Amino acid sequence: MTAIVITGGTDGMGRALARTYLDRGDTVVIVGRDPVKAATLPEAHFIRADLSLVAENRRVIEEINDRYPAVHALVLCARYFRSTRFVTAEGFEGTFALDYLSRFLLSNGLDRPRVIVNVSGPAPGVPVGRIHWNDLMLERGYDGVAAQMQAGRANNLLGVAFARRHAAGPTRYVLINPGPVSTSFAGEYDPATAAHVAALKRYGAPVEEGIKPIIACVDAPPAEPLSAFLPDARISLSNPSFTPGDAARLDDLTRYLLRPQEN
Numbered sequence: 612m613t614a615i616v617i618t619g620g621t622d623g624m625g626r627a628l629a630r631t632y633l634d635r636g637d638t639v640v641i642v643g644r645d646p647v648k649a650a651t652l653p654e655a656h657f658i659r660a661d662l663s664l665v666a667e668n669r670r671v672i673e674e675i676n677d678r679y680p681a682v683h684a685l686v687l688c689a690r691y692f693r694s695t696r697f698v699t700a701e702g703f704e705g706t707f708a709l710d711y712l713s714r715f716l717l718s719n720g721l722d723r724p725r726v727i728v729n730v731s732g733p734a735p736g737v738p739v740g741r742i743h744w745n746d747l748m749l750e751r752g753y754d755g756v757a758a759q760m761q762a763g764r765a766n767n768l769l770g771v772a773f774a775r776r777h778a779a780g781p782t783r784y785v786l787i788n789p790g791p792v793s794t795s796f797a798g799e800y801d802p803a804t805a806a807h808v809a810a811l812k813r814y815g816a817p818v819e820e821g822i823k824p825i826i827a828c829v830d831a832p833p834a835e836p837l838s839a840f841l842p843d844a845r846i847s848l849s850n851p852s853f854t855p856g857d858a859a860r861l862d863d864l865t866r867y868l869l870r871p872q873e874n
Contacts, residue, residue: 613681614638615829616724618662618717619689620655621648623795624730627818628686628825629655640679642671643689662689663699663709665716665869672720682724684829687714687731692798692808696753703868704748706755710762715769715865723781726832727773728825731766732788732839732852740764740852742861747868755804763788764852767839771848771858774837783832786839786846792821 615632619625620641626648632639633654640656643649649657658674660667675682690710697705703712710731718727732740740760743749749758770786777784793815796808815821824843839846839853846852 613683614640614675614679615684615686616640616642616675616679616682616721617686617688618642618713619687621645621652621657622797623688624789624792624818624822624825625686625688626652627822628688631822631826638679640675662713663691663703663705665701665703665708665712668713668716669720672717676720676722680722682721684726684728685717685721685724686728686825686829687717689713690731690759690797692755692759692796692800692804694755694799694801694804696749696758698748704750704753704758706758706762707747707749707765710759711765711769712865712869714766716869718769718773718784725781726783726785726829728785728787728828729766729770730787730789730825732763732786742768742857744860747864755801765861767852768854768858768861770837770839771853771855772862775855775858776862778836783835784837785828785833786837787824787828788839788841788846789821789824790842791815792818794818794821 615637617625617629620629621643629639629641629652642658642660644661646659658671660671662668693705699705699708714729740763742764743761767786770784773784791811793812824840
């Protein structure tokens with residue numbers, strides 16, 4: 612098998628996936644911020660990067676395309692929760708930048724991986740999981756959960772737009788909501804949210820169980836250009852979470868937002 616690229620591959624579910632494929636003898640590229648955590652996976656190829664920055668994503672894309680011309684899978688796991696609003700040096704709200712813009716850039720920038728598995732997304736139909744079209748950066752009344760849910764819905768639409776744009780290509784795009792998993796939950800939490808996270812860690816599925824649907828899609832990508840799972844049950848793409856008109860609107864808006872960042 613050719614290279615497997617995993618963002619957020621130094622911790623939680625991403626690390627467990629990296630360990631699984633390293634144990635199989637595959638070439639694994641992990642992208643993350645912490646070289647100390649990466650050192651616990653010495654067989655992996657580590658790219659240090661802050662994926663909340665557009666410029667860093669572009670650097671990562673260039674390095675991977677140059678060094679690994681054959682990528683079997685891109686698995687997008689990097690997330691970071693913030694109870695308090697944070698704005699990157701490039702002017703983007705932090706959750707939108709890391710949880711969505713990075714995935715948009717990597718999905719569209721890597722050279723034709725066989726499968727992209729985007730581990731994200733609120734359950735379809737969750738009311739808070741919506742796009743704030745008139746306030747994408749959540750400058751008015753920021754809420755950490757709403758920010759993450761917006762990013763999840765945006766990733767649903769990213770999958771739709773990608774599949775429509777690349778329908779004739781070889782890449783299969785898979786959206787997976789892993790459900791409650793006792794993973795690392797990296798972030799900065801207020802007391803109420805921290806208590807909720809502690810409960811998820813106690814009662815969520817073990818990481819080894821949570822990664823099974825991801826492994827299944829990496830090993831045997833679905834035949835369709837786009838598919839969605841919760842966590843291993845199929846989600847109908849006729850759900851309003853995957854509205855083609857919204858997908859096209861967000862795709863156009865994202866490309867407009869990224870224009871100042873282009874070289």
